[in-house]
Amino acid sequence: MIQSIDLQATPGHLIRRAQQIAVAIFAEQLASADITPVQFAILNALLGSPGIDQVSLAKRVAFDPATSGSVIGRLEAKGWVVREADPADRRRKLLVVTPQGVQALARIQSDVAQVQEKILAPLTPQEQSQFVHLLSRLVQGHQAA
Known part of the structure; x- marks a missing residue:
């Protein structure tokens, strides 16, 4: 007979x-900011790489x-990003x-920092550092595969 898996012991769950x-904390902290975590990630990436194309982004x-x-x-639509023609290839659009x-x-910068602190709040400072390090290794290990 098949047995139930203890989801509380599985990394995927x-x-x-x-x-x-994390998404719930973000939504609560930034409820009045009219921005989602995905919108923030894209806007933040564009700030660090102005003029990047959509595929690279x-x-x-x-x-x-x-x-x-x-x-x-x-x-x-919010007026936060524009698409500009690439001078080297007019068919390609660059994002700014x-x-x-x-x-x-x-x-929202300070609110986003508070979100990160709240996410990690149950952990000690040493555990927070270790947790982020291990998550980063996990992601990088699977990206390389």
Whole structure:
């Protein structure tokens, strides 16, 4: 007879639960900011790499191009991002954060830092560092595979 798996002891389940908790904390902390975690990730990546194309951006933030495209469309509608023609290839569009997008990021920067602190709050400072290090190794190990 098949037995039930203890999901509380499986990394996949725990990672999914941790993601749910992280998204809930983000939503609560930034409820009035009109931004989602995915929108923040894309806007933040664009701030660090102005003039990047959509495919490269999608790889950088680990989203599929279709998802990143729809999120970019919403950021454009808010006036936070613009698509500009690539001078080297007019068919290709480059993405740039607008001054309004920079202001939006500046307004939420401390809130985003607080989100990270709240996510890790149950852990000691040493555990927090170790946890982030191990998650990073896990992600990098699977990206290399």
